Amino acid sequence: MSTDITSMDDLPTADFYAYESLLPDEERKILLKARDLVRDGIRPLVRDSWAEGELPAELIDALRGSGLSALAYEGYGEHPGAVSHLLGGMLALELSRTDASVATFFGVHDGLAFASIHHGGSQEQRDRWLPRMATMDTIGAFALTEPEGGSDVAAGMRTTARREGDTWVLDGAKKWIGNATFADVVVVWARDVEDDQVKGFVVEKGTAGFEPVKIEGKIALRIVQNAEITLTGVRVPEANRLQNVDSFRDVAEILRMTRSGVAWQSLGLMIGAYELALDYAKERVAFGRPIARFQLVQDLLVKSLGNITACWGMLVQLARLQDAGVFQDEHSSLAKAFVTARMREVVAWCREIFGGNGILLDHDIARFFADSEALYSYEGTREMNTLIVGKAITGQSAFV
Structure with a gap:
């Protein structure tokens, strides 16, 4: 090392x-x-x-x-x-x-x-x-969330899969699916009408009945090409059904692994915002001197750095648990809930340092401020991740 x-x-x-x-x-x-x-x-x-x-x-x-x-x-x-x-x-x-x-x-x-x-x-x-x-010659997407289902999609998935011989027929809708407007393969999760279990299907680009439409009007993550997908009689061969997925527990295992990645992304976002604010404070002159010399500006910068340093320490230890193969759902959930909350604080403090310039895209901080709201919400809201941790530490489930 x-x-x-x-x-x-x-x-x-x-x-x-x-x-x-x-x-x-x-x-x-x-x-x-x-x-x-x-x-x-x-x-x-x-x-x-x-x-x-x-x-x-x-x-x-x-x-x-x-x-x-x-x-x-x-x-x-x-x-x-x-x-x-x-x-x-x-x-x-x-x-x-x-x-x-x-x-x-x-x-x-x-x-x-x-x-x-x-x-x-x-x-x-x-x-x-x-x-x-x-090699990224084939681009993938992941279709889980539905128009009427977010955190509750496990219990209320409406997209269905019906088997006909060696073919599956998918019907339903998905929403907020990143990359779906152009992806070569989309992993679609659907409920098998026969056994009521969630299964995964790889739908390839150009498959009849698979209609992705770009979601317009977003104020965050605007570069991401999110789509609302309509699936109407989409026929997928059995060879495209993920063979080792038998229930939503398998989906949850994948989400457990990727949720910690969102915490790392959130740390990166707050670092980017902090670096922009620090550079701006050194360059921006008010009352004849750089605003970096003002006590209140230094207070905002130090509070931001404190959040960054604390979150970094948490995620370093989380990575060690992952490498050791002993981390659990609650570990990634605590990281996602805590780090995204601290991120929200940091981007707000850093935008404040910019004053009126903070709402201009020319200074980039507005982009970080807006994007933080999306990271705060996706891969499980703070509330849902809190309940996962709460169940782990109390032994009592507060899920309705």
Whole structure:
């Protein structure tokens, strides 16, 4: 491990306790490569893309050529073995530090969609789809949430699957499905009408009856191409049903793994907001001096850094639990609930430092402020994750 700290000079300003030094040297090289990619290939694109609500091909191309996809899965990414959860988290942080939409696009493909096939599919299915998903020549999406069902979708999933010989017929609707307007494969979750259990199906682009429509008018994650999907008699072969998924418990296992990724994204978002505010405070002059010299501005910056440092420590330990194979639902739920709440505080304090300029897209902080609301809500609301932790610590379920 690269734990001998001889200088803080090559660490990000927000890494006040040198958490990056916990990465082995080889993994830190991967992180630095990602940082260069984000700076040179992604950051120049995000402001205009966010304003226009579009995901440019150049942005996907930058990620496609990065070698960052599938690093968490042994045998698929460019790294000889699966990287640590700590590096995986810091890579999510690095993307979100520049733009949460980019991190979300990547997380949907590399996390939710890839993980669904990797953990829920047969070896034949993994061999069929995952190599091209690892190179991002095939882009994936994950369709769980429904127009009338969010956190309660497990108990009230309305999308149905009906078997006819070697074919399944899917009917229903999904909403808020990232990447779905252009994805090559979409993992659709549906309730089997025969046994009332949730099953997973890989629906390939162009399948008849599968109609994704882009959701317009979003004030957050505007680069993410979210869709509302209508499924009308969508016929999927048995060969496209995920063979190792038998119930919603298997879906929950995938969500448990990816929920911690949202916590890392949220940490990245608050770091990005803090860095913008710190730079602005040093440059903005009021009453004849930089506002960084004002006590109240320093108070906002220090409170922000405190939240960042505390959340980073929590997520480092969560990654250690994941690497040890002992983490549970409640661990990722506490991280998601706590970190997103602290993120909300930080982006509000950082936007405040900008004053009136804080609502202008030209200064980027408005983008971070808006995007924080989406991260606060998705992958389980704070309330739902609180109840998961509450059940774990009291032994009593408060779910209705």
